[in-house]
Amino acid sequence: MRWKVTVTVRLREGLNDPEGRVIGKALKNLGYAVENLRVPKCFEFELESDNPEKEVEEMCRKLLANPLIHSWEYSIEPVS
Numbered sequence: 001m002r003w004k005v006t007v008t009v010r011l012r013e014g015l016n017d018p019e020g021r022v023i024g025k026a027l028k029n030l031g032y033a034v035e036n037l038r039v040p041k042c043f044e045f046e047l048e049s050d051n052p053e054k055e056v057e058e059m060c061r062k063l064l065a066n067p068l069i070h071s072w073e074y075s076i077e078p079v080s
Contacts, residue, residue, distance in 0.1 A: 002079040003052045009065045009072045010040040052076045 011017050017038045024037030043064055049055050053076065060072045 001048070001050065001052075003047045003049060004077045004079050005043075005045050005047050005052065005056055005074060007043040007056065007060060007064055007072055007074040008040050009043070009060070009070050010038060012069055012071050015069055046079060047076075 020036075020038040023039065024034050027034045027037065041064075047055065056074050056076060060074070061067055065072045
Protein backbone atom coordinates (compact mmCIF):
# COMPACT_ATOMS: atom_id res chain seq x y z
CA MET A 1 0.00 0.00 0.00
CA ARG A 2 1.11 3.58 -0.66
CA TRP A 3 1.29 6.15 2.17
CA LYS A 4 1.79 9.90 2.48
CA VAL A 5 4.20 10.58 5.34
CA THR A 6 5.00 13.83 7.13
CA VAL A 7 7.86 13.82 9.65
CA THR A 8 8.64 16.81 11.87
CA VAL A 9 12.05 16.83 13.58
CA ARG A 10 12.84 19.28 16.40
CA LEU A 11 15.78 19.91 18.68
CA ARG A 12 15.07 18.52 22.13
CA GLU A 13 13.80 20.96 24.74
CA GLY A 14 16.61 22.88 26.39
CA LEU A 15 19.01 22.65 23.44
CA ASN A 16 20.19 25.81 21.72
CA ASP A 17 18.51 26.56 18.37
CA PRO A 18 20.79 29.17 16.76
CA GLU A 19 18.69 29.48 13.59
CA GLY A 20 15.55 30.03 15.65
CA ARG A 21 17.30 32.60 17.82
CA VAL A 22 18.46 34.61 14.77
CA ILE A 23 15.02 34.53 13.13
CA GLY A 24 13.32 35.40 16.42
CA LYS A 25 15.64 38.37 16.91
CA ALA A 26 14.98 39.57 13.35
CA LEU A 27 11.21 39.36 13.90
CA LYS A 28 11.56 41.33 17.14
CA ASN A 29 13.54 43.98 15.23
CA LEU A 30 10.59 44.19 12.83
CA GLY A 31 8.28 44.89 15.76
CA TYR A 32 6.78 41.44 16.38
CA ALA A 33 6.51 40.20 19.97
CA VAL A 34 7.80 36.68 19.42
CA GLU A 35 9.44 34.54 22.10
CA ASN A 36 11.32 31.24 22.03
CA LEU A 37 11.14 30.76 18.25
CA ARG A 38 12.39 27.31 17.17
CA VAL A 39 12.94 26.00 13.65
CA PRO A 40 11.86 22.38 13.07
CA LYS A 41 12.59 20.40 9.92
CA CYS A 42 9.69 18.91 8.01
CA PHE A 43 10.00 15.98 5.61
CA GLU A 44 7.14 14.96 3.31
CA PHE A 45 7.26 11.89 1.12
CA GLU A 46 5.30 8.95 -0.21
CA LEU A 47 6.18 5.43 0.88
CA GLU A 48 5.26 2.02 -0.47
CA SER A 49 5.08 -0.27 2.56
CA ASP A 50 3.13 -2.95 4.38
CA ASN A 51 4.40 -1.64 7.74
CA PRO A 52 4.83 2.14 7.38
CA GLU A 53 5.05 2.94 11.12
CA LYS A 54 8.03 0.63 11.58
CA GLU A 55 9.81 1.92 8.49
CA VAL A 56 9.24 5.60 9.28
CA GLU A 57 10.47 5.10 12.85
CA GLU A 58 13.62 3.41 11.46
CA MET A 59 14.13 6.27 8.99
CA CYS A 60 13.96 8.80 11.82
CA ARG A 61 16.42 6.90 14.02
CA LYS A 62 18.89 6.14 11.21
CA LEU A 63 18.92 9.30 9.09
CA LEU A 64 16.26 11.98 9.49
CA ALA A 65 17.07 12.76 13.14
CA ASN A 66 19.82 12.31 15.70
CA PRO A 67 18.10 10.57 18.65
CA LEU A 68 20.52 12.22 21.09
CA ILE A 69 19.46 15.77 20.25
CA HIS A 70 16.20 15.52 18.30
CA SER A 71 12.64 14.51 18.96
CA TRP A 72 10.26 13.71 16.12
CA GLU A 73 6.65 13.08 15.31
CA TYR A 74 5.03 11.83 12.15
CA SER A 75 1.71 11.31 10.48
CA ILE A 76 0.94 8.56 8.01
CA GLU A 77 -2.08 8.66 5.71
CA PRO A 78 -3.08 6.36 2.87
CA VAL A 79 -2.68 7.78 -0.62
CA SER A 80 -5.93 7.50 -2.52
